[in-house]
Amino acid sequence: MDKFLITGPCKIRGSVSISGSKNASLPILAATLLFDQPVIIKNLPRVRDINTMLNLLKSLGSKVILSKDRKTAKIVNKKNMKTFASYSLVKTMRGSILVLGPLISKYNNSKTSLPGGCLIGARPVNYHLEALKKLGMNYELKDGYILAKSNGKLKGTIINFPKISVGATENSIIAACLAKGRTILKNCAIEPEIKDLTNFLNKAGAKIRWSGRICKITGVECLNKTEYSVMADRIEAGTFCVAATLAKGNLQINNLNPRIIGTEIKLLKKVGAKIKTTENKILIKGPEKIKSIKSIKTKEFPGIPTDLQAQLMVLMCKAAGKSSITESIFENRFMHVAELQRLGAKINIKNNIASIEGNTKFIGAELMSSDLRASVALVLAAIVSNGKSYINRIYHLDRGYEKIENKLKKIGVKIKRLK
Numbered sequence: 001m002d003k004f005l006i007t008g009p010c011k012i013r014g015s016v017s018i019s020g021s022k023n024a025s026l027p028i029l030a031a032t033l034l035f036d037q038p039v040i041i042k043n044l045p046r047v048r049d050i051n052t053m054l055n056l057l058k059s060l061g062s063k064v065i066l067s068k069d070r071k072t073a074k075i076v077n078k079k080n081m082k083t084f085a086s087y088s089l090v091k092t093m094r095g096s097i098l099v100l101g102p103l104i105s106k107y108n109n110s111k112t113s114l115p116g117g118c119l120i121g122a123r124p125v126n127y128h129l130e131a132l133k134k135l136g137m138n139y140e141l142k143d144g145y146i147l148a149k150s151n152g153k154l155k156g157t158i159i160n161f162p163k164i165s166v167g168a169t170e171n172s173i174i175a176a177c178l179a180k181g182r183t184i185l186k187n188c189a190i191e192p193e194i195k196d197l198t199n200f201l202n203k204a205g206a207k208i209r210w211s212g213r214i215c216k217i218t219g220v221e222c223l224n225k226t227e228y229s230v231m232a233d234r235i236e237a238g239t240f241c242v243a244a245t246l247a248k249g250n251l252q253i254n255n256l257n258p259r260i261i262g263t264e265i266k267l268l269k270k271v272g273a274k275i276k277t278t279e280n281k282i283l284i285k286g287p288e289k290i291k292s293i294k295s296i297k298t299k300e301f302p303g304i305p306t307d308l309q310a311q312l313m314v315l316m317c318k319a320a321g322k323s324s325i326t327e328s329i330f331e332n333r334f335m336h337v338a339e340l341q342r343l344g345a346k347i348n349i350k351n352n353i354a355s356i357e358g359n360t361k362f363i364g365a366e367l368m369s370s371d372l373r374a375s376v377a378l379v380l381a382a383i384v385s386n387g388k389s390y391i392n393r394i395y396h397l398d399r400g401y402e403k404i405e406n407k408l409k410k411i412g413v414k415i416k417r418l419k
């Protein structure tokens with residue numbers, strides 16, 4: 001298994017380009033199952049989760065033609081597609097559940113594996129199932145699979161999500177595109193990745209309109225041949241912004257509309273970072289002394305994303321004073337804490353609140369990655385640690401950060417991948 005060796009502390013200088021968003025690409029790729037016509041998706045990130053989704057589409061019968069740089073995929077669906085999403089593919093990536101909505105909507109039939117639990121939380125899919133049931137999907141759970149059928153086309157209806165869910169909103173929007181009549185989804189997630197999905201679907205002829213957390217979808221007969229470029233990855237951009245703030249960096253971040261990380265930029269300015277933005281660039285200078293923030297709380301968009309919680313915790317460890325971080329989306333997303341403590345962090349966990357001492361002098365150590373964002377937090381901590389850190393199980397990072405070691409090397413981080 002590959003690991004990273006990082007020798008810190010490192011100076012961060014230069015520029016970095018943000019890749020396409022993993023969490024926008026996944027629902028867009030799943031939605032291509034709705035099409036009879038070819039679809040071209042551009043700006044895909046070259047990360048393992050995208051390969052998993054493309055393999056899932058292939059297993060269902062889609063022909064996937066990748067460009068040389070693997071950032072563009074042309075997807076052509078067969079006349080007779082399969083509707084079986086196997087456990088072996090779904091278990092490696094929970095986002096695979098996003099094929100259920102399009103399969104049931106287009107083919108009125110599907111056998112899709114239940115994703116199972118995950119280190120960061122139980123992550124059930126009950127809201128996906130309840131919403132699709134309201135649209136006309138009948139299902140039973142058997143041997144770890146969702147056996148689903150519908151009696152012809154799905155039918156538009158009103159769905160009020162009991163809790164905001166990114167995946168359940170996406171699955172329902174995709175499914176409702178070809179349903180008969182009008183669907184009104186209330187209490188939707190409104191993450192930029194979901195808006196990217198609806199921009200893509202509207203470009204292909206879907207009829208989707210937003211008003212706050214309400215999404216109105218008028219079903220259409222079919223979607224048209226289309227080409228679409230996926231938005232930039234706001235979590236990757238946020239991670240680089242934290243890196244620059246943490247390491248007294250001087251960084252230019254290219255290829256991203258700064259407005260989609262407005263909340264994060266505001267928070268980083270509060271801790272002392274100097275930030276200038278243009279239409280598609282961020283210039284960020286880290287402060288000499290990082291100010292602590294009393295209370296940070298993760299929240300659905302436009303709040304502080306849970307996917308940036310671990311990285312912000314590293315920042316608060318280095319801040320001059322006490323702080324606290326409340327994780328309000330997932331029940332077990334503090335896996336990085338024990339590893340940060342191995343570097344010298346003083347963090348106390350009580351329920352879903354982490355109290356952080358601040359003024360930490362990190363000393364390099366051997367570390368273990370647990371999930372994607374926890375892993376990148378360990379990379380950030382190693383960058384500002386004294387001495388060598390070895391980060392094991394970096395396959396988690398390869399799931400969602402494109403060529404992270406190349407990007408980090410280019411901006412001054414002493415990082416090596418050991419095979």
Ligand code: EPZ
Nearest residue numbers: 023095123124125126127128165166167168307329330372
């Ligand atoms: C998406 O996961 C992202 N994944 C996650 O990114 C991200 O952390 C999360 O949204 C929150 O922003 C993708 O986009 C592929 P949810 P998702 O449904 O859709 C509970 C990363 O690191 N819930 O909004 O699974 C759930 O357990 C990943 O890139 C139910 O109870 O998140 C959680 O507590 C990790 N029942 C909360 O809702 C359901 O049916 C929000 O989950 C669905 C969700």
